[in-house]
Amino acid sequence: MIGMSWEGPVVWWNPVEGFRHAFTPERRPRPDQRREALCGLWVTLIEPDEVDWLLPTCEVCMSEAVARGRDRERRREEVGRQLRERFGPEVGG
Numbered sequence: 001m002i003g004m005s006w007e008g009p010v011v012w013w014n015p016v017e018g019f020r021h022a023f024t025p026e027r028r029p030r031p032d033q034r035r036e037a038l039c040g041l042w043v044t045l046i047e048p049d050e051v052d053w054l055l056p057t058c059e060v061c062m063s064e065a066v067a068r069g070r071d072r073e074r075r076r077e078e079v080g081r082q083l084r085e086r087f088g089p090e091v092g093g
């Protein structure tokens with residue numbers, strides 16, 4: 001059985017400048033980081049408190065995050081399909 005390792009989050013979210021924006025998953029957001037949100041906005045990240053998380057979600061970031069989640073799901077299915085073709089239905093989940 002070939003296990004699928006945890007790939008980490010599709011995106012990170014951070015509430016900054018009035019909206020919750022999404023950021024690429026390579027680096028976890030830290031306060032005072034200068035980052036480009038998925039919608040193209042450059043922001044300096046903050047240390048969010050509970051109230052900040054109530055901000056509305058940036059719609060561009062949300063649709064981008066959803067698209068990235070779907071891409072990953074498709075890639076995972078494709079890998080599973082190739083494994084089954086190569087090794088039979090017992091492999092690849």
Ligand SMILES: [Zn+2]
Pocket residue numbers: 019020021022037038039040041058059060061
């Ligand atoms: Zn955004």
